[in-house]
Amino acid sequence: xxxxxxxxxxxxxxxxxxxxxxxxxxxxxxxxxxxxxxxxxxxxxxxxxxxxxxxxxxxxxxxxxxxxxxxxxxxxxxxxxxxxxxxxxxxxxxxxxxxxxxxxxxxxxxxxxxxxxxxxxxxxxxxxxxxxxxxxxxxxxxxxxxxxxxxxxxxxxxxxxxxxxxxxxxxxxxxxxxxxxxxxxxxxxxxxxxxxxxxxxxxxxxxxxxxxxxxxxxxxxxxxxxxxxxxxxxxxxxxxxxxxxxxxxxxxxxxxxxxxxxxxxxxxxxxxxxxxxxxxxxxxxxx
Numbered sequence: 371x372x373x374x375x376x377x378x379x380x381x382x383x384x385x386x387x388x389x390x391x392x393x394x395x396x397x398x399x400x401x402x403x404x405x406x407x408x409x410x411x412x413x414x415x416x417x418x419x420x421x422x423x424x425x426x427x428x429x430x431x432x433x434x435x436x437x438x439x440x441x442x443x444x445x446x447x448x449x450x451x452x453x454x455x456x457x458x459x460x461x462x463x464x465x466x467x468x469x470x471x472x473x474x475x476x477x478x479x480x481x482x483x484x485x486x487x488x489x490x491x492x493x494x495x496x497x498x499x500x501x502x503x504x505x506x507x508x509x510x511x512x513x514x515x516x517x518x519x520x521x522x523x524x525x526x527x528x529x530x531x532x533x534x535x536x537x538x539x540x541x542x543x544x545x546x547x548x549x550x551x552x553x554x555x556x557x558x559x560x561x562x563x564x565x566x567x568x569x570x571x572x573x574x575x576x577x578x579x580x581x582x583x584x585x586x587x588x589x590x591x592x593x594x595x596x597x598x599x600x601x602x603x604x605x606x607x608x609x610x611x612x613x614x615x616x617x618x619x620x621x622x623x624x625x626x627x628x629x630x631x632x633x634x635x636x637x638x639x640x641x642x643x644x645x646x647x648x649x650x651x652x653x654x655x656x657x
Contacts, residue, residue: 377624382598391451391620394444398433398581401591403442412443420604421453428459433581435594449610467593468571470555472548477564489532493517509568534588598650
């Protein structure tokens with residue numbers, strides 16, 4: 371694809387973070403959105419009149435890595451442009467991890483079989499030598515046993531749909547499912563949870579292929595870990611909705627907007643808008 375205009379660049383330990391405006395219609399998402407969360411975010415952005423956090427995007431094909439709901443909101447708010455942070459997705463400092471769902475008691479292998487049957491999944495015994503991460507598939511891990519969950523389809527998107535339906539069925543039955551990282555799942559299991567559902571682990575190329583083929587995984591399918599991200603760009607919706615200027619002029623205006631601000635680096639563990647980040651943050655603030 372042609373080289374995109376860039377408004378502001380940050381280099382973090384060799385990784386280039388390019389802040390830019392791109393045409394919203396050209397972005398590819400790879401996960402479904404959750405309607406309630408989408409509506410809440412839409413109301414907040416419309417109320418504030420700004421896009422505060424850039425959406426993380428692969429510069430080579432405009433696949434959204436982080437920010438599915440914000441991308442959808444930009445479309446709902448008739449924003450011609452979206453502020454993104456362009457990254458080289460296949461840089462080794464960026465990796466894709468799996469999300470887990472921990473299930474509280476009372477829950478047993480017998481309960482699991484009944485729920486799994488309802489979504490067309492079966493349990494095959496799985497031996498964990500060191501960690502569940504040795505297998506990329508869909509797994510359910512109890513305190514003393516583990517199983518690989520398989521279906522009659524080899525399609526990865528279909529497997530995600532079945533696991534998501536399993537999650538919804540469990541919640542409808544009354545189980546309070548908690549989303550967490552793999553390390554958090556281990557801690558939660560030791561503190562009383564009965565089982566962990568390990569969502570399939572996907573590779574970067576699979577993310578790109580799914581998105582560019584206009585398919586989507588289910589929500590919370592991938593967890594992208596980056597060494598750093600920019601925040602607080604606070605781009606006015608008036609600029610994002612402007613239909614009278616070119617993409618180049620829009621980025622010139624974004625550059626002027628960002629150059630009026632101070633950029634501060636915050637190391638791991640910093641908090642922004644109520645969330646603690648494990649990446650380095652580059653936060654813009656007014657002079």
